[in-house]
Amino acid sequence: MASSHIQEQLKELETPAVLLDATQLASNLSSMQKRADRHGVALRPHVKTHKSLEIGRRQLDLGATGITVATLDEAIVFIEGGFASITIARPMVSATKWDRLFSALESHEADVRIVADSEEGMRIAADRATAYDKEVGIFIKIDVGLHRCGLSPEDKRLLDLAIIAQEATHLDFRGILSHAGHAYAAGSSDEAANLAEQERSLMLVVRDTLLANDVPVPEVSVGATPTVLASTHFEGITEIRPGNYVFLDLLPVRAGVAQQSDIALSILGTVISKNNDYFITDTGSKTLTSDTGVHGMTGTQGFGLAYPLDHYQAADYALIVEKVSEEHGLIRRTGFDLPIGSQVRIIPVHACPVANLAREYVVLDDDQLVRWPVEAAKGSR
Numbered sequence: 001m002a003s004s005h006i007q008e009q010l011k012e013l014e015t016p017a018v019l020l021d022a023t024q025l026a027s028n029l030s031s032m033q034k035r036a037d038r039h040g041v042a043l044r045p046h047v048k049t050h051k052s053l054e055i056g057r058r059q060l061d062l063g064a065t066g067i068t069v070a071t072l073d074e075a076i077v078f079i080e081g082g083f084a085s086i087t088i089a090r091p092m093v094s095a096t097k098w099d100r101l102f103s104a105l106e107s108h109e110a111d112v113r114i115v116a117d118s119e120e121g122m123r124i125a126a127d128r129a130t131a132y133d134k135e136v137g138i139f140i141k142i143d144v145g146l147h148r149c150g151l152s153p154e155d156k157r158l159l160d161l162a163i164i165a166q167e168a169t170h171l172d173f174r175g176i177l178s179h180a181g182h183a184y185a186a187g188s189s190d191e192a193a194n195l196a197e198q199e200r201s202l203m204l205v206v207r208d209t210l211l212a213n214d215v216p217v218p219e220v221s222v223g224a225t226p227t228v229l230a231s232t233h234f235e236g237i238t239e240i241r242p243g244n245y246v247f248l249d250l251l252p253v254r255a256g257v258a259q260q261s262d263i264a265l266s267i268l269g270t271v272i273s274k275n276n277d278y279f280i281t282d283t284g285s286k287t288l289t290s291d292t293g294v295h296g297m298t299g300t301q302g303f304g305l306a307y308p309l310d311h312y313q314a315a316d317y318a319l320i321v322e323k324v325s326e327e328h329g330l331i332r333r334t335g336f337d338l339p340i341g342s343q344v345r346i347i348p349v350h351a352c353p354v355a356n357l358a359r360e361y362v363v364l365d366d367d368q369l370v371r372w373p374v375e376a377a378k379g380s381r
């Protein structure tokens, strides 16, 4: 539990507030970097989880080779923040976005890499990079089971796309990239490890097919927190891109790859009313979000786990945030009472969208509260 001095400062804090435990954050950051180093793979964390320059800089200081983003807005915030190597891991197929990217690159140097999974995506990247006379790294996105973006490993268009990339004067073909987000549905660490192994073997088949056709594949990039935490080896993989590991939340805990005590992010709320069934708090869906799982998955209960501030993470005091409306959270009452005006500390189901809605993190750092802005939050295009 936080020191009594910090507890006193929390009681003075206006809520809702998104809290970050600096010690737990540091531990999550360094254990992932050590894992990458131990297995000889580059770590390029996905910063959509935290959207914070401060946390991104800490990741680089520990040894990350660069960062991954999903949106162009995230890319621009980090490019302008001085980050030198960025992968945009979502296809970018409209010319206006490419214009905005290159205009940010006029005043800030950065090695930008992007994914494509269609001829249209590959051709617009080649065309815009040539028009701006800038080199862009390019990956073909492979679908290893999530069935979101990406070509399936046996898709015949893979080779055609790689050849377009190779022949384009301003594209640097970096290789293949996948995201096994379906591993959040795993029921245990072993199951997540099996999914990681499936991903690895599919990616190596694709790599070998390209190599057999004289297409060099410098990078094989994979990454999702459950698969990376559960994997025992990464042979043939060159890079991992986990995001959620910095904070963790109830989803990787449910998937069996993390402990609840590893979670670094929580939300401080206030009991503003109560009835026979519920404590009502000021933490509704505009704070906790109404996300009950990633990629439409279910399996967690409610919208978060709430604890009275002085009993954070004490099993006997765990309460379920059973309902949310925009500005209200309804916490199911059990055996004990909470006075109106008292505070609860809530572990969210999914920390990434919570961070996206936050304007700042209130960081519990030793004996003081420090504030870090969430520079790339909200409405990120």
Ligand SMILES: Cc1ncc(COP(=O)(O)O)c(C=O)c1O
Binding pocket: 046, 049, 068, 089, 090, 178, 179, 181, 223, 224, 225, 226, 241, 242, 243, 244, 245
């Ligand atoms: C392409 C890609 N890579 C990496 C990640 C990071 O995954 P996680 O947050 O599960 O670690 C994501 C998450 O959505 C992603 O879409």
